[in-house]
Amino acid sequence: MKAATARKVWRAVTELNYVPNSHARALVSGRSRLVGVIVSDITNPFFPELLKSFELRAADKQYDLIVTSTDYETSRMSACLRRLLERKVDGVAMMTSEMDLGLIRELSSRGVPMVFMDVGQVGPKMSHVAPDYGNGVRQAVDHLVALGHRSIAFISGPLDLHSARTRRQAFLDGMRAHDLKPEKRLVREGTHTAEGGRDAMRALLRLSKKPTAVIASNDWTAIGALNAIASAGLQVPRDISLVGFDDIPLASYTTPPLTSVQIAAGDVGAVAFQALFGLIAGERVEGDVYQIPARLVVRGSTAKPRKRP
Numbered sequence: 670m671k672a673a674t675a676r677k678v679w680r681a682v683t684e685l686n687y688v689p690n691s692h693a694r695a696l697v698s699g700r701s702r703l704v705g706v707i708v709s710d711i712t713n714p715f716f717p718e719l720l721k722s723f724e725l726r727a728a729d730k731q732y733d734l735i736v737t738s739t740d741y742e743t744s745r746m747s748a749c750l751r752r753l754l755e756r757k758v759d760g761v762a763m764m765t766s767e768m769d770l771g772l773i774r775e776l777s778s779r780g781v782p783m784v785f786m787d788v789g790q791v792g793p794k795m796s797h798v799a800p801d802y803g804n805g806v807r808q809a810v811d812h813l814v815a816l817g818h819r820s821i822a823f824i825s826g827p828l829d830l831h832s833a834r835t836r837r838q839a840f841l842d843g844m845r846a847h848d849l850k851p852e853k854r855l856v857r858e859g860t861h862t863a864e865g866g867r868d869a870m871r872a873l874l875r876l877s878k879k880p881t882a883v884i885a886s887n888d889w890t891a892i893g894a895l896n897a898i899a900s901a902g903l904q905v906p907r908d909i910s911l912v913g914f915d916d917i918p919l920a921s922y923t924t925p926p927l928t929s930v931q932i933a934a935g936d937v938g939a940v941a942f943q944a945l946f947g948l949i950a951g952e953r954v955e956g957d958v959y960q961i962p963a964r965l966v967v968r969g970s971t972a973k974p975r976k977r978p
Contacts, residue, residue, distance in 0.1 A: 704732050704945060705753035707746065709765040710861065711738040713889055714917040715934045719764060722938030730946055732759070739765055741827055741861060750776065760784070760945045764798075764937070766830035782948035784941050784956075787832040796944040796956035798937060802832060803839040805930035805963030806884065809912045810843030812928070812965055813882045816973045818910060822855035822880035824869040824890050833861070836886050836914070855880050859890050866893025874901050881909060881974040888913035888920050888929055895923060895970075906972035916966050925969030932963055 706723060708716040716738075724734055735756060737749035746765070753761055754775075760782035776783055782794045791797050813821055823840040826833030837856065844851045857872055859865035866885055873880060874897065885891035891913030898905055905911050905925060913920055916931035940959045947953040 701757045701759055702732050703735055703756055703758045704942075704949075705735045705737070705749075705756070705758040705761040707737050707739060707749050707753075707761065707763045707765050709739055709741050711736070713861070713887070714919055715887070715915045715932075716764070718917070718934035719938040719941075722935040723762065723942045724938075726939055726942040726946075732946075741766075741830065743829075754779075754781075760949045762786075762941045762945050764941060766832045782945055784945040784948070786937065786941065787830075787835075791956040791958055793955060794948050796948060796953075797958045798941050798944065798961060799958050800832075800932045800937065800961040801963045802835045802932075803842075805914065805932065805965070806836050806839035807843045807846075808963065808965040809884045809914070809928075809930055810840060810847070812967065812971065813884070813910060813912065814847045814849070816882075816910065816971060818882040818974050819849060820852075820855070820878070820880045820882070821849070822857065822873050822883045823851075824857050824859045824866055824873075824883065824885045824894065826859060826861040826886040826890070828858055830861075833886060840884060859886060859893075861887055861890060863889050863893035863896070866890030867897045868893075870894035870897035871901075874898070874903075879909070882911070882971070883909060884912045884914075886914055888915045888917045888927060890914075891927055891929070892919070892923060895927070905970050907975055910971040910974070912965075912971060920966075921968065923970075928968045928971040929966055930963050931966050932961060937961055 704727060710716060720736060727734055735753060739745040739749060762784045764786045766787040780794060784796045784798060786798045825837040828834055841851045854876060857869040859869045883894055885894055891911055894911060895905060898909055903909060913927045913929035916929040920927040920929045944959055
């Protein structure tokens with residue numbers, strides 16, 4: 670379209686107050702131009718960063734998003750998926766560990782393109798974004814051991830989640846790789862929330878022999894642990910070193926700044942959309958696995974263990 674013609678069209682659109690009917694377009698094209706995104710916790714800063722990156726690329730391809738949150742509950746995953754099916758989305762990105770296998774099979778039978786994070790099988794119209802949780806936790810263990818720590822605790826996420834079990838196992842394996850026996854009393858289950866991190870850290874601080882370092886399953890958990898340590902009159906890292914996971918933007922603004930394993934949320938969002946769009950557009954029929962690397966970012970919350978009398 671020539672520039673002069675384009676100006677005339679936009680002038681007419683403005684004068685008539687015309688708004689395109691997306692439902693009519695969907696009937697003609699057979700596509701809704703909608704994609705669903707399911708996340709675990711919309712209040713966790715990791716997920717808004719992921720969504721921002723996903724939405725930016727979706728808008729570039731003229732797709733709109735419907736976003737739902739499970740709050741780490743599988744039962745809510747079912748409701749989220751059914752709402753998306755009712756809206757006839759062109760594809761679904763499940764950026765969560767919660768999974769309803771029955772509904773996944775239903776989506777698959779309908780030919781709805783899907784991208785999973787953490788869990789899910791690769792197959793026709795199904796791809797998998799795979800953050801390298803295991804390597805990330807192993808880097809955290811290696812870092813603390815190199816500083817001289819031997820009594821290291823771990824606060825996991827809810828153990829009914831695949832990603833939480835993966836991180837916990839990576840911690841246990843990492844300790845054994847250094848000929849350190851993981852102590853059961855030093856491995857606590859959290860909730861991936863600040864409150865869960867605070868409560869688990871309080872339990873660790875009640876032990877007669879406290880750990881000299883703690884690895885948390887995510888930064889939200891680590892921030893809760895940081896609060897519990899300060900409330901007990903102790904200091905990080907003088908008394909206890911602390912490592913988080915995800916490296917959310919807030920991690921560099923805590924006191925002290927938090928050492929954290931970085932899984933770049935923006936990269937996860939970008940890769941997830943590109944993988945999903947490839948399936949929607951028919952560029953790929955068979956799904957694939959897209960690896961997201963992990964990198965330890967060392968800040969002020971870790972140091973050599975304090976010599977105790």
